[in-house]
Amino acid sequence: MPKVAPKIKLNNGQEMPIIGLGTWKSYESEAYRATCDAIDIGYRHIDTAFVYENEQEVGKAIREKIAQGVIRREDVFVTTKLGGIHHDPAVVERAFRLSLSNLGLDYIDLYLMHMPIGQKFHDDNNVHGTLELTDVDYLDTWREMEKLVDLGLTRSIGLSNFNAAQTERVLGNCRIKPVVNQVECHPAFQQEQLRQHAKEHGLIICAYCPLARPQPARHWPPFLYDERAQQLAKKYGRSSAQICLRYLIQIGVVPLPKSSNKARIAENFNVFDFELQPEDMAVMRNYHTGVRTVPFSGMAGHKYYPFNDQF
């Protein structure tokens, strides 16, 4: 049996493994292969979304691993997300059922609102929609998501790309609390205030883009490629990606590194048998620049654009 990751308790009692496989840009057979490999390696947490157009492959891999007896359904934490084109309260349940049927599962563990902003619906196959944004209130969308928990279709619901004020607006008006906020978080964009805010309100921060989408040819980002990063990697006998993921775990967030390369999927998982010393945590802390990798700039003028506030 592979060693599996430790878990963190969510505010509804559910437990989430503290590292998950990201799957954005893992298409078709790649997403299938990556999910199979990840489960074999010991991942028990997979992050997909309706807009990634790979729910079917991710689901196929999970079902196969269940059929092979590698995991039981209850061993794996599956997250998918409501796309912007499905914010209209009238279509939320239908959109969820579409994702569930893509995955071929009876329930999912966590359903996130991908963004606080809705996009105009054209048809279900136009998953990315257009940048025609709508004014649907995310509270109305949230209320429909709560019903999915009532129906037993998802164990929990959560937010993604919400700022602190928007999170509080949901918390102040909800019947079922969000368990997480999934946001960009890595050493160059550490979300210190949002993390503190989430902690005070009982939400876990899941870190998307935890490696800031490395560009090795450009030696980007510095926290993976500069001299200090190399020195730290050498000191611990690890890769700089492992140092980064370990750092995120030690600051209390749940990283979701994407890889479709088996060696890197394994590398990203092997972060549970060492600990960064306080002086090295300080080195990593200093990489913060406050510059986002994923600013969703095309939505910048919208009234619910989340990133105008400081956090």
Ligand SMILES: NC(=O)C1=CN([C@@H]2O[C@H](COP(=O)(O)OP(=O)(O)OC[C@H]3O[C@@H](n4cnc5c(N)ncnc54)[C@H](OP(=O)(O)O)[C@@H]3O)[C@@H](O)[C@H]2O)C=CC1
């Ligand atoms: N809620 C939201 O709005 C968003 C959610 N997400 C979620 O978060 C996940 C992670 O974010 P993502 O944007 O993919 O960015 P990541 O920071 O995870 O970077 C992914 C890139 O890093 C490479 N990589 C992976 N592991 C290593 C390693 N050990 N060393 C060097 N390079 C590595 C991958 O290449 P290769 O595959 O070749 O290994 C890929 O090109 C997404 O896949 C998605 O599930 C992401 C963005 C927004």
Ligand SMILES: O=C1CO[C@H](CO)[C@@H](O)[C@@H]1O
């Ligand atoms: O989750 C996602 C991955 O990142 C993309 C942007 O770069 C987003 O569009 C998408 O919603």
